[in-house]
Amino acid sequence: MLIKRLFPLFIILCIFACKQEVHLNKIKGERLSISDSLVGDPDIEAFIKPFRDHVNNDLDSxxxxxPLTYSKTNGEYNTAIGNFMADAVLQESNPVFKQRTGKDIDMVILNYGGIRSIISKGDITARTAYEVMPFENSVVVVQLPGKQVQLMVDYLRESTKAQPISGMKLTLNSDSTVNEVLIGGEPLNLDKTYHVATNDYLYNGGDRMTFFHPNDSLYVLDYKIRNVLIDYFKKIDTLQPVRDDRFTKLNN
Structure with a gap:
């Protein structure tokens, strides 16, 4: 009988206790130094090693x-490494785009800041592509009216960096006004639409490239710039990019 009498009181006390608020009064932390003195777990190392070796073999093949070292600082308006990257995007992406749409890419624009490393003289590996383009940026193709392409020209004219382009030839006068704009060898037509390849970062306004909006259409190729470079490297024996007249400024 005593248990039966105390049981309701027990239930009430439990409910009251559950309603009490709990407050955190103190957090105690401890700093753990990470150094070469830390000993790895041999079982984990043994498990990871085959995968690490496989990845390294792929990257270092x-x-x-x-034949030379290529840097984005070697040129004022266009550089060998920038020209190579833009040309690679055009060459490798156009077949993908044409298979899906039946159309061709007219030109490519990338950004100077996206070139994150030199290409050193000597062997080129897949790791080289990861060093030059460590980001996950992918190729997109934007269908732009000629008036938007003119805004792109204005951006290039005002830029103080050698932004990589392909498929376009831009010549400035000595006072930095536009002398000539050719796309596919033809003068820029403001009433025409053009298919411009770039990467998703720039399409979304990176490096102040706001001229991609508005646009007529967007095509996402699901093709990373890094993979573009690797595919391009695999098709050539020797990399031979050069500075040319695709973006120049007249002296007088």
């Missing part, structure tokens, strides 16, 4: 050769 020689796929091309660079």
């Amino acid at each position: 020689v796929i091309a050769y660079a």
